Amino acid sequence: MNTKQIVTRMAPSPTGRFHVGGIRTAFYNYAFARQHGGKFILRIEDTDKERNRDEYEQEIYEVFKWVGMEYDEVYRQSENIHRHQEILKQLLESGDVYEAEEANDGNGKVIRFKNPNKEITFHDEILGEISVDTTDLGDFVVARNIESPLYHLAVVVDDHDEGVTHVIRAQEHVANTPRQILLHEALGFETPTYAHVPFILGPDGKKKLSKRDTNVAAMDYKQHGYLPEALLNFLSFIGWNPGTEQEVFSKDQLVQVFSLEQVQKGPGGFNLDKLSWLNKQWLNTLSKQEFRDYIDPLFKELQDMPIYSEDIMVKITPIIRERTNVLSDVQEMIVNGELDYYFVNPKIDSEKVIWKKGTVESTIIHLQKVFDIITDYSGDWNKDSLKEVIFPYAEEAGKGDVLWPLRFSLSGRDKSPDPFTLLEVLGKEVVLERISNNIESLKKATA
RNA sequence: GGUCCCAUCGUCUAAUGGUUAGGACAUCAGGUUUUCAUCCUGGAAAUCGGGGUUCGACUCCCCGUGGGAUCACCA
Numbered sequence: 001m002n003t004k005q006i007v008t009r010m011a012p013s014p015t016g017r018f019h020v021g022g023i024r025t026a027f028y029n030y031a032f033a034r035q036h037g038g039k040f041i042l043r044i045e046d047t048d049k050e051r052n053r054d055e056y057e058q059e060i061y062e063v064f065k066w067v068g069m070e071y072d073e074v075y076r077q078s079e080n081i082h083r084h085q086e087i088l089k090q091l092l093e094s095g096d097v098y099e100a101e102e103a104n105d106g107n108g109k110v111i112r113f114k115n116p117n118k119e120i121t122f123h124d125e126i127l128g129e130i131s132v133d134t135t136d137l138g139d140f141v142v143a144r145n146i147e148s149p150l151y152h153l154a155v156v157v158d159d160h161d162e163g164v165t166h167v168i169r170a171q172e173h174v175a176n177t178p179r180q181i182l183l184h185e186a187l188g189f190e191t192p193t194y195a196h197v198p199f200i201l202g203p204d205g206k207k208k209l210s211k212r213d214t215n216v217a218a219m220d221y222k223q224h225g226y227l228p229e230a231l232l233n234f235l236s237f238i239g240w241n242p243g244t245e246q247e248v249f250s251k252d253q254l255v256q257v258f259s260l261e262q263v264q265k266g267p268g269g270f271n272l273d274k275l276s277w278l279n280k281q282w283l284n285t286l287s288k289q290e291f292r293d294y295i296d297p298l299f300k301e302l303q304d305m306p307i308y309s310e311d312i313m314v315k316i317t318p319i320i321r322e323r324t325n326v327l328s329d330v331q332e333m334i335v336n337g338e339l340d341y342y343f344v345n346p347k348i349d350s351e352k353v354i355w356k357k358g359t360v361e362s363t364i365i366h367l368q369k370v371f372d373i374i375t376d377y378s379g380d381w382n383k384d385s386l387k388e389v390i391f392p393y394a395e396e397a398g399k400g401d402v403l404w405p406l407r408f409s410l411s412g413r414d415k416s417p418d419p420f421t422l423l424e425v426l427g428k429e430v431v432l433e434r435i436s437n438n439i440e441s442l443k444k445a446t447a
Numbered sequence: 448g449g450u451c452c453c454a455u456c457g458u459c460u461a462a463u464g465g466u467u468a469g470g471a472c473a474u475c476a477g478g479u480u481u482u483c484a485u486c487c488u489g490g491a492a493a494u495c496g497g498g499g500u501u502c503g504a505c506u507c508c509c510c511g512u513g514g515g516a517u518c519a520c521c522a
Contacts, residue, residue, distance in 0.1 A: 013522045110520050114467055144520050151522050175517040245470050271458050276474045323484050400481040415483035
């Protein structure tokens, strides 16, 4: 029915930091356009000179680049000011707008639209039929003066000039739509198809995610170590679902399966746990080197310290990886000292070394036995081989009674990777040193 | 307040008149060679309330209730 090329746009204003909800709206526009072989436009709505800030505009570009949403064209709305003025003049001549004598706050004259006071019904791709009696809108303001057109006029003119066929935007705009349709009609422009996407709620599940909430700025997520794929995957699934049971989708896969009809009407909340889980799924797709690069910034300071060993770092990276959902998890490990024992001998709490009902004496015996086994061992130094020689004794003497003290002697912590992994990472020399140190202090404790 | 919109497990959601109301996150239990993590298996957990329509309602209609948006010389 319509062979016209599909054109969508994202139209953020640089009056604040670009937030995560914006990524989702932008992505729906992007996905819809790409899927239909159409065009995706980024339009910076910078007509509010008072509140615009260049840094905010730059951040918009950064976000788009980060998540990989390439736009085919980019405009600044302010570039079109002459065109807007021209249309305004045309409207003035046709009598569709007029200079109002009275302004609301006595600030001089304004230009108002002469409202035909009719019923406007439009079809929203997500919400369905919506009809509004525009009488309630009154003769709304479309320009401060002949030189300064305002939002509604600018949007309508730009969308038309840029050939926008589908306006996909946040639901807060549904109330604006009748006004814009009125303007389209007055100008003889074809009305685009509208789709108003539901809000994203804050973690409380009640209020709309607003600038007041923490972590709403899109770029903060980059800073906190979320992968763009994970964030995009996560955001796409708020208020939309492909209808299958697959949860993890790449950007390109999302583009393939996205559909406006599947976008739901109600708002959806922001669930950090799920985002964290998704981030891990995407972390799993990283190569060894990529993961290393991912966590490396956190180890910058450590690298200058004498205890730091690149050799050890290489060995523990997989261990760290298994315990990481988000970068902040690694940060936590460092802050809590969970990685210290890989680099320096830990202080051992003599009471904690003993497993459950074990005694100091039996613990010493077990440790001594393991010490001897390791001393005599001359095979390959890897956890599987090590396990083969130690495990028979552990099974015979009691796994917990042998393995817990061993692990604790090596790490000095309640929680750590298994003893064989520790053995491999630490190396024979260090291992024997730590075990014998611990045997000595246990003996002192009994004396 | 006027106008408009929305409502399924704790959370994100699937099911567009007929399913034991499905999946995921989180949670709980068990297992995977001691702890943590990973992984596997299993469990608990929802249709806001009331009326209709229908042989049959999560699904359609009406009324409540709750939530949200918007009512700018901002976008």
